[in-house]
Amino acid sequence: MKVSIIGAGNVGSSAAWVVCDKAIADEVVLVDITEGIPQGKALDIQEAMPLSRSNVKIKGTNNYSEIKDSDVVVVTAGVPRKPGMSRDDLLETNSNIIRSIAGEIKKNAPYSVVIVVTNPLDIMSYLMLKETGFDRKKVLGMAGVLDSTRFRTFIADMLETGVNDIEAMVLGGHGDSMVPLRKHTTVKGKPITDFLDDKDVEALIDRTRNGGAEIVKHLKTGSAFYAPGASIAEMIDAILKQDDRILPCSVMLQGEYGYKDIFLGVPCRLDSKGLKDIIELDLSDEEKNQLDDSAAAVKKNVDKLR
Numbered sequence: 001m002k003v004s005i006i007g008a009g010n011v012g013s014s015a016a017w018v019v020c021d022k023a024i025a026d027e028v029v030l031v032d033i034t035e036g037i038p039q040g041k042a043l044d045i046q047e048a049m050p051l052s053r054s055n056v057k058i059k060g061t062n063n064y065s066e067i068k069d070s071d072v073v074v075v076t077a078g079v080p081r082k083p084g085m086s087r088d089d090l091l092e093t094n095s096n097i098i099r100s101i102a103g104e105i106k107k108n109a110p111y112s113v114v115i116v117v118t119n120p121l122d123i124m125s126y127l128m129l130k131e132t133g134f135d136r137k138k139v140l141g142m143a144g145v146l147d148s149t150r151f152r153t154f155i156a157d158m159l160e161t162g163v164n165d166i167e168a169m170v171l172g173g174h175g176d177s178m179v180p181l182r183k184h185t186t187v188k189g190k191p192i193t194d195f196l197d198d199k200d201v202e203a204l205i206d207r208t209r210n211g212g213a214e215i216v217k218h219l220k221t222g223s224a225f226y227a228p229g230a231s232i233a234e235m236i237d238a239i240l241k242q243d244d245r246i247l248p249c250s251v252m253l254q255g256e257y258g259y260k261d262i263f264l265g266v267p268c269r270l271d272s273k274g275l276k277d278i279i280e281l282d283l284s285d286e287e288k289n290q291l292d293d294s295a296a297a298v299k300k301n302v303d304k305l306r
């Protein structure tokens with residue numbers, strides 16, 4: 001199994017590290033526009049493999065022909081946000097980068113499943129799909145896994161319980177309008193509302209919506225990368241293992257949840273071809289309204305691309 005990661009910056013190299021450390025693939029290729037960066041980081045990761053007891057081979061390169069025959073291509077190339085910026089502020093710069101990379105993927109890895117990570121996520125995923133012309137099943141945006149793991153972290157913290165006891169589902173766009181689902185968020189199988197009052201749940205949801213910004217504020221020079229890297233690895237693992245795992249991913253909707261021609265985070269069953277099917281959950285009226293708002297926010301930005 002071969003995975004290529006385009007963009008050897010903070011997010012790309014963190015993802016590469018998790019994939020290699022956990023031996024999720026057999027072969028990893030790290031690609032970047034900057035000379036030396038992918039080569040140096042790949043070599044550094046390779047040298048850790050005896051300690052990881054992993055036989056994964058990783059290579060760094062500036063040459064897109066090396067992504068040939070990849071099962072999965074992850075795109076993390078692009079600029080991250082700085083304090084005070086929203087993900088949408090990255091639209092112009094990153095859309096040019098995505099356009100050029102889409103051409104390279106189409107040429108060099110036409111049968112791969114593409115995971116887009118570059119922000120603004122739902123718009124860059126849409127652009128990737130349009131520019132590659134791939135089947136919608138083959139282009140997935142990584143956001144919901146990250147937002148859900150953040151939500152689980154904050155719940156575990158507040159309840160002082162283990163993270164493994166908590167299941168969470170965050171849908172919608174990867175922005176301030178994301179929709180953490182109360183009814184589908186459980187602690188030891190029971191709804192979160194059995195353990196926390198409305199005010200506390202609202203505070204956790206609010207912190208999740210601002211989870212990325214909270215880290216940007218601390219770092220000042222860039223955005224989160226360890227949890228995004230682990231979230232990317234989780235999606236790759238689900239694709240390669242084909243164990244029918246259901247993960248929230250941003251995908252092109254064609255009528256599901258009542259939306260069309262828009263990328264939005266929804267629960268997806270993944271397999272080796274990418275999206276296997278979309279799970280339509282029962283949403284409360286409030287959640288559906290929030291999802292409508294989230295869809296409207298994504299749509300507004302897609303219109304800026306045209």
Ligand code: APR
Nearest residue numbers: 007008009010011012032033034076077078079080118119
């Ligand atoms: N081709 C390949 N690599 C590129 C290109 C390109 N056309 N343009 C930029 N890059 C590379 C840069 O050289 C850099 O190594 O993308 C990398 C980005 O790394 P960082 O600046 O560290 O950014 P990072 O924190 O990894 O975030 C990347 O992921 O989560 C999102 O919002 C985040 O959009 C941002 C992206």
